Amino acid sequence: MKRDFLGKGWSFPPRIAGGTTTMVKDELDIKQSLEILLNTLPGERIMLPKYGCDLKDVMFEALNTTLVTYIKDLIETAILYYEPRIEVKNINIIQELYLEGRLDIEVDFVIRATNSRLNFVYPFYKTEGTEIKE
Numbered sequence: 438m439k440r441d442f443l444g445k446g447w448s449f450p451p452r453i454a455g456g457t458t459t460m461v462k463d464e465l466d467i468k469q470s471l472e473i474l475l476n477t478l479p480g481e482r483i484m485l486p487k488y489g490c491d492l493k494d495v496m497f498e499a500l501n502t503t504l505v506t507y508i509k510d511l512i513e514t515a516i517l518y519y520e521p522r523i524e525v526k527n528i529n530i531i532q533e534l535y536l537e538g539r540l541d542i543e544v545d546f547v548i549r550a551t552n553s554r555l556n557f558v559y560p561f562y563k564t565e566g567t568e569i570k571e
Contacts, residue, residue: 464548464553464555467520467522467523467548467555468555468557470520471516471520471544471557471559472557472559474488474489474490474515474516474519474520475490475492475512475515475542475559475561477489477490478490478491478493479491485519487518488519489515490511490512490515491511492508492511492512492561495507495508495511496563500532500535500540505530505532508530508540508542509528509530512525512528512542512544513525513528516544516546521549522548522549522550523546523547523548523549524546524547524549525544525545525546526545526546526547526554527543527544527545528542528543528544528545529542529543529545530542530543531543531558534562537562538562538563539560539561539562540560540561540562541558541559541560541561542558542559542560542561543556543557543558543559544556544557544558544559
């Protein structure tokens, strides 16, 4: 089945192989677009200043029900405006590694054009600057 209508774009992170840019398409393109959306802070893209999801703003907040609800709303709103190929069904914040400083964000969605159900897990954490050379 021809699935060109799902989209095609540069791989993330961008890679060059054999003198050409590596491309991704279909479901992988959508998942990588979600990763870019959740990694981008609003204001980072000059031509789309509202593009992104302000997750880094809540990085060091105390985890409670209010914060979990706020994070879900941030993600759902960003996807609603900037990833029209999908419809979010559920966002689950997995808190098992919270004490280690990590949240896993699971987004269950349906691709509108094919009615295919998929999920995307985004690991949300801050790494230490231990590889800095003096």
